[in-house]
Amino acid sequence: MSITYIQFVPSSAGPFHFQAVLDGVQYNISITWNIFGLRYYLNLYTVQGELLLASPVAGSPDGYDIDLLLGRFTSTLVYRVGSNNFEVSDAPVIYPAFGARPDAMLNANQSAFILNQGILS
Numbered sequence: 001m002s003i004t005y006i007q008f009v010p011s012s013a014g015p016f017h018f019q020a021v022l023d024g025v026q027y028n029i030s031i032t033w034n035i036f037g038l039r040y041y042l043n044l045y046t047v048q049g050e051l052l053l054a055s056p057v058a059g060s061p062d063g064y065d066i067d068l069l070l071g072r073f074t075s076t077l078v079y080r081v082g083s084n085n086f087e088v089s090d091a092p093v094i095y096p097a098f099g100a101r102p103d104a105m106l107n108a109n110q111s112a113f114i115l116n117q118g119i120l121s
Helices: none
Strands: 003-007 016-022 025-034 039-046 051-056 076-080 085-089
Antiparallel strands (some): 025 039, 076 085
């Protein structure tokens, strides 16, 4: 597994740009500030300029990865709050198995939002 680190350096002069290789294909990424949402957004483009994905940037704490690519690639893109880096990895983020009982996968420091109560029976 290889990880590429990109230091996030926002600027009032314009969006932050970088390139990343995801599943063996190069893409252009632009990080923009949305004044109405008061947050950063990730915009993923092909090298030809076609917009493929626009989504809010969720920061990942140390020890837990939030994949900004929403499972659309095997590669992952994570924004690490502690180091202010974007991390591009060729390995997928592994989440706990869906359908497992919450008490088997959660401890007192976490919470669960259950969408379908039938999964727990």
